[in-house]
Amino acid sequence: MRVLQLIKTTSGAAWALKQVRELVTLDVDVHVALPAYSGNASLFELAGATVHVLNSDLLIKTPWKSSIQFKSLRQLVDGVKPDLIHSHFFGTTMVMRLALKRIQVPKVFQVPGPLHLEHRFFRETDILTATDQDHWIASCQWTRDTYNTLLKQRYTPSRGRQRVFLSYYGTDLDHFVRHDRSYLRDMLGIPEQACIVGMVAYMYPPKYYLGQTRGLKGHEDLIDALSMVRKTHGNVHLVFVGGAWGGADQYEHRISAYGKQILGEHVTFMGTRKDVAQLYSGFDLAVHPSYSENVGGAVESLLMGIPTITTDVGGFPDLIRHNQTGLLAEPRNPVDLAEKIVAYLDDPDMASAHCQRGTELTRYLFDVKRTAKEIKLIYQTILAQSVK
Numbered sequence: 001m002r003v004l005q006l007i008k009t010t011s012g013a014a015w016a017l018k019q020v021r022e023l024v025t026l027d028v029d030v031h032v033a034l035p036a037y038s039g040n041a042s043l044f045e046l047a048g049a050t051v052h053v054l055n056s057d058l059l060i061k062t063p064w065k066s067s068i069q070f071k072s073l074r075q076l077v078d079g080v081k082p083d084l085i086h087s088h089f090f091g092t093t094m095v096m097r098l099a100l101k102r103i104q105v106p107k108v109f110q111v112p113g114p115l116h117l118e119h120r121f122f123r124e125t126d127i128l129t130a131t132d133q134d135h136w137i138a139s140c141q142w143t144r145d146t147y148n149t150l151l152k153q154r155y156t157p158s159r160g161r162q163r164v165f166l167s168y169y170g171t172d173l174d175h176f177v178r179h180d181r182s183y184l185r186d187m188l189g190i191p192e193q194a195c196i197v198g199m200v201a202y203m204y205p206p207k208y209y210l211g212q213t214r215g216l217k218g219h220e221d222l223i224d225a226l227s228m229v230r231k232t233h234g235n236v237h238l239v240f241v242g243g244a245w246g247g248a249d250q251y252e253h254r255i256s257a258y259g260k261q262i263l264g265e266h267v268t269f270m271g272t273r274k275d276v277a278q279l280y281s282g283f284d285l286a287v288h289p290s291y292s293e294n295v296g297g298a299v300e301s302l303l304m305g306i307p308t309i310t311t312d313v314g315g316f317p318d319l320i321r322h323n324q325t326g327l328l329a330e331p332r333n334p335v336d337l338a339e340k341i342v343a344y345l346d347d348p349d350m351a352s353a354h355c356q357r358g359t360e361l362t363r364y365l366f367d368v369k370r371t372a373k374e375i376k377l378i379y380q381t382i383l384a385q386s387v388k
Helices: 014-025 041-046 063-080 090-099 120-128 141-154 182-188 219-229 249-266 276-280 298-303 334-346 348-365 368-387
Strands: 002-006 029-034 050-053 084-087 107-111 134-138 164-166 195-200 236-241 267-269 285-288 308-311 327-329
Touching: 002 014, 002 063, 002 090, 014 029, 014 041, 014 368, 029 041, 029 063, 041 050, 050 063, 063 090, 084 090, 084 368, 090 107, 090 120, 107 368, 120 141, 134 141, 134 368, 141 164, 182 236, 182 276, 195 219, 195 276, 219 236, 219 249, 219 334, 236 249, 236 276, 249 267, 276 298, 285 298, 285 334, 298 308, 298 348, 308 334, 327 334, 334 348
Parallel strands: 002 029, 002 084, 029 050, 084 107, 107 134, 134 164, 195 236, 195 285, 236 267, 285 308, 308 327
Antiparallel strands: none
């Protein structure tokens, strides 16, 4: 089985690299189209994939070059002769469909998150550009259910044919090891008896053209929630790990100023770090208050054995089963978020029990060796359907 994967970056998407590495061990002949031979491109080769340099993302800033790009992709497909083409991003999926609409090769869009489905233009574009050759691999249940609903509304279901699948982006479980709890506390001068509530996420500024007034990850909501929590639990300190994303330095400064205004010395902004595992080990609770998310940082915090609270959006409920593996809070509701934090602070035994079950669930769902086998099975199912 030969597969061509379209990946738009060589500096991120580590999840795609891990998937490719495991697919190669399962005897899948993986070819990867990357925009440049830089960053982690050599790691794809070390994983056993064949690397081709081709930018397969939408050329938003130079659309007049798209015809050349489309021709290059068709030439690549003609040379590689893949049994199936696998795209990991919305932009690469649009290029794949527009450039290859007359090429009868099964195509798969593995959807990394639900954000584009939450906005009508992108949701409609996704569905309208698809042909009978197109399939989707959702990476959370919300995304899977949304696609199934959209397809039922627009198309007559094909008897015995599956077009939407579910598989999570897996990770290497052995990378998540608890470190010394005192590492973070010693660094910040926080006493052992204090409680640290932590959040690990880049800072994405609001998209004002979409009517947003707060950032996508909910940093402001967590600041507001902690100001309420501290009225009854004065020994709580808030730690943010993660800096500005995509040059949003002004937004980072704004969040930092807001946090200091509301919480004073009881909040610390650590910026972008490389020692995230060590920092996680110092948290008593991890909170992920996003407005839109796939499964996000909940995977990391649970694999690190940290009791976890998230908002009830996107793929979070796949992992955070309320009152079983964690707590779910209403999005955009700092009052409810504060109540969930207090519930764990007041009952650490409950928090620990939830976390233990959550860690076990996460280690099963997100084991990259298991998810890669799942992806190969999906490939085989799509190819078998195509033969019929």
